[in-house]
Amino acid sequence: MDVFREEFYPNLVTGAEAWSAQQGETSLDSRAGAENDDEADSFASHVAPPPPAPAVGSQFRAGSSGSKRKRKEIDIATETFLSRNTILARKNKLVERMLERDDNCSVVRVVEILNELPGVRKWSRFHRASIDHLLADVSNRQGFIAFPSIEDKISYLEHRTGINLDD
Structure with a gap:
């Protein structure tokens, strides 16, 4: 505990003990009075610092x-x-x-979905027109994927390509 006090006590102060350098000078002047003789100096040097009070409340580090x-x-x-x-x-x-x-709108994914649609024959006129439409733009692929049912996807492609699945 003594090592702790030696190392850290000068840096820990409570709100009541905190003071600035100017306040310290005023305090020392008031202790010594207006006299600058040896007795006042020796008195100030013989006064032992007060023992550390137990920490009550919040503490903070004093520093520059x-x-x-x-x-x-x-x-x-x-x-x-x-x-x-x-x-x-x-x-x-x-x-x-x-x-x-x-990834959802990638060409590979869209072509896989197109090839899995029932009734779509690979490389038929409808299939080629659908692939051309889907490869043309990302928004075309997004629109195709946005439809939830198979019938809606086929109707979308028939509308956009102008070719019926049965042709």
């Missing part, structure tokens, strides 16, 4: 304004770091969603 500034800069840096990580996490989620959408 430079150390407070450093702590404030560290707090700002930490906040910046945390907010940057939050923003990057949101961005990564958005990118994942975009990639999932792109």
Whole structure:
């Protein structure tokens, strides 16, 4: 415990004990009075510092304004770091969603769906026109995938290509 007091007590103060350098000078002047003789100096040097009071309430570290500034800069840096990580996490989620959408609308996926539609013969006139339509633009593929039922997908392709499945 003595090592703790020797090392850290000068840095720990309670609200009642906190003082600035100017207050300390005033305090010393009032103790010594207006006299500057040896007796006043020897009295001040023989007075032992008060024993450390038990810590009651909140404590804070006494230090220069430079150390407070450093702590404030560290707090700002930490906040910046945390907010940057939050923003990057949101961005990564958005990118994942975009990639999932792109995968859903990829040419390979759309052609697989087209080939699995009942009644569609590969390389028929309807099949070739549908492939040309779907390869032309991403929005065409997105529109095709947006329809939930098989009948709706076929009707969409018949409408957009102008060719009936039965032809």
